[in-house]
Amino acid sequence: MTDTVPFTSLFVDGESRPASDNKFFEVRNPYTGKVVGLAASATSDDCRAAIESAGKAFETWENTTPSARRDVFLRAAALIETDQYYQKVQDTTRDETAATDHLKYNNYYGAIALLKNVAGMISQLKGEIYPSKVPGGQVVVERRAKGVILAISPWNVPIMLSLRAVAVPIICGNTVVLKCSEITPRSQSIVVELLTEAGLPKGVLNFISMDRKDAPELTREIIAHPLIRAINFTGSDVVGRILAGEAAKYLKPCVFELGGKAPAVVLDDADLTKAAKAIVSSSLVHSGQTCISTERVVVQRKASETLIPKIASLMKSFSMGDTYENRDILSSLFTEASAVKVVGMIEAAKQDGAKLLVGDGSRQGSVVQPHVLVNCKPGMRLWDRESFGPVLVIAVADTEDELVELANATDYSLAASVWSKNVGSAMRVARRIHSGFTNINGPTVHTEGSTHAGLGGASGYGHFDVEHFTDMRTILIVGDGPTAYPVVGPA
Numbered sequence: 001m002t003d004t005v006p007f008t009s010l011f012v013d014g015e016s017r018p019a020s021d022n023k024f025f026e027v028r029n030p031y032t033g034k035v036v037g038l039a040a041s042a043t044s045d046d047c048r049a050a051i052e053s054a055g056k057a058f059e060t061w062e063n064t065t066p067s068a069r070r071d072v073f074l075r076a077a078a079l080i081e082t083d084q085y086y087q088k089v090q091d092t093t094r095d096e097t098a099a100t101d102h103l104k105y106n107n108y109y110g111a112i113a114l115l116k117n118v119a120g121m122i123s124q125l126k127g128e129i130y131p132s133k134v135p136g137g138q139v140v141v142e143r144r145a146k147g148v149i150l151a152i153s154p155w156n157v158p159i160m161l162s163l164r165a166v167a168v169p170i171i172c173g174n175t176v177v178l179k180c181s182e183i184t185p186r187s188q189s190i191v192v193e194l195l196t197e198a199g200l201p202k203g204v205l206n207f208i209s210m211d212r213k214d215a216p217e218l219t220r221e222i223i224a225h226p227l228i229r230a231i232n233f234t235g236s237d238v239v240g241r242i243l244a245g246e247a248a249k250y251l252k253p254c255v256f257e258l259g260g261k262a263p264a265v266v267l268d269d270a271d272l273t274k275a276a277k278a279i280v281s282s283s284l285v286h287s288g289q290t291c292i293s294t295e296r297v298v299v300q301r302k303a304s305e306t307l308i309p310k311i312a313s314l315m316k317s318f319s320m321g322d323t324y325e326n327r328d329i330l331s332s333l334f335t336e337a338s339a340v341k342v343v344g345m346i347e348a349a350k351q352d353g354a355k356l357l358v359g360d361g362s363r364q365g366s367v368v369q370p371h372v373l374v375n376c377k378p379g380m381r382l383w384d385r386e387s388f389g390p391v392l393v394i395a396v397a398d399t400e401d402e403l404v405e406l407a408n409a410t411d412y413s414l415a416a417s418v419w420s421k422n423v424g425s426a427m428r429v430a431r432r433i434h435s436g437f438t439n440i441n442g443p444t445v446h447t448e449g450s451t452h453a454g455l456g457g458a459s460g461y462g463h464f465d466v467e468h469f470t471d472m473r474t475i476l477i478v479g480d481g482p483t484a485y486p487v488v489g490p491a
Contacts, residue, residue, distance in 0.1 A: 014202025136479020
């Protein structure tokens with residue numbers, strides 16, 4: 001960290017600017033507690049200006065060619081690969097989230113891949129034409145942009161997830177107001193800087209940050225604005241439910257990727273060494289602070305005798321702490337309040353009969369060391385709710401049916417894994433798991449070819465794809481013959 005404290009501005013109508021009342025808030029490193037930045041705290045007027053700028057820009061951006069939009073993202077992909085952006089992403093992510101090198105690299109290289117993938121989405125921006133049932137007529141179906149999109153992106157993978165929140169709507173011809181997390185304003189503002197440098201016209205993307213205590217009321221105002229046509233949000237299911245309720249008041253569609261409680265289902269014939277490594281790594285990426293972290297292990301009884309000791313041994317070999325001083329350890333949690341929540345869930349599970357196998361149920365500030373609990377079951381808060389921490393809960397079952405039942409005993413539906421040397425058995429189990437993405441013999445944190453945002457429940461719904469950020473509009477070209485169209489009443 002440096003001695004200087006950078007300031008993150010709002011970005012409205014193509015210009016960086018402070019809040020209209022010059023109000024700002026502090027951003028602190030979650031491990032040290034030191035101030036690592038200041039950020040403008042938007043007012044109601046600032047939010048309205050951002051929406052109106054996006055509304056005005058939509059009038060022209062919607063009519064740009066798909067290839068022109070594609071070229072912006074290809075230029076952005078080339079720009080972010082430069083040393084300047086590489087270093088900027090690394091520095092801001094570490095300062096604001098105390099991230100380890102592994103997470104920083106995923107955040108960075110995932111952003112590059114996402115930009116290139118989004119550029120390729122223009123091939124999906126097409127409709128269809130077919131003969132009308134009216135003689136001589138034609139039906140033309142066009143895929144058109146919705147309008148102004150409110151995008152709310154989280155702190156945990158700030159570059160990649162912010163890009164996903166804005167890039168997919170923009171490639172479809174929409175304009176966007178991006179509301180960042182109060183945890184990572186500087187990291188997320190890099191997305192605006194990048195796309196602006198790549199040639200995105202003013203007003204197409206507007207960026208607002210706001211003090212945490214102002215966010216609920218201002219977000220309600222933004223959702224209520226008539227120019228806002230749809231909302232996408234990645235974050236907790238608690239906040240997702242609030243946003244869904246606000247959007248429902250105005251019948252505005254949403255795409256939500258919310259929490260996860262990903263199960264790893266391990267059959268007796270699995271490669272238990274590989275399974276243990278993947279399970280532990282998936283539970284500890286970013287100290288468990290990703291929605292696709294492995295949080296639950298459901299293992300067949302014979303395999304459990306070997307797998308559980310392997311998992312315990314691996315979990316004991318990791319520790320959390322200061323990622324500035326020691327690159328070999330994992331990060332603290334993003335707030336002390338999060339650490340309090342995690343140890344509270346562990347204590348409640350112990351009182352409900354779970355046994356602590358790794359860890360002591362304590363915290364040091366925002367640091368929680370890796371924990372493993374056995375004898376866990378549905379009904380325990382640590383089983384039912386996302387912990388967002390370095391915690392694994394394990395349940396043992398005898399039959400395939402019992403494994404599936406336990407895996408599905410959750411309100412979450414984001415990711416899962418199945419482990420078996422028999423591909424047929426693994427496929428059979430995977431098809432029965434209620435999950436948007438299931439990895440066979442691989443970690444839950446590795447997903448491919450999927451833009452899902454959950455299959456409902458606490459994991460949200462919708463997809464980050466062209467279907468959810470466009471409307472299909474139909475035009476009927478009526479023929480001009482005497483029987484082309486029935487006329488009611490006098491001719």
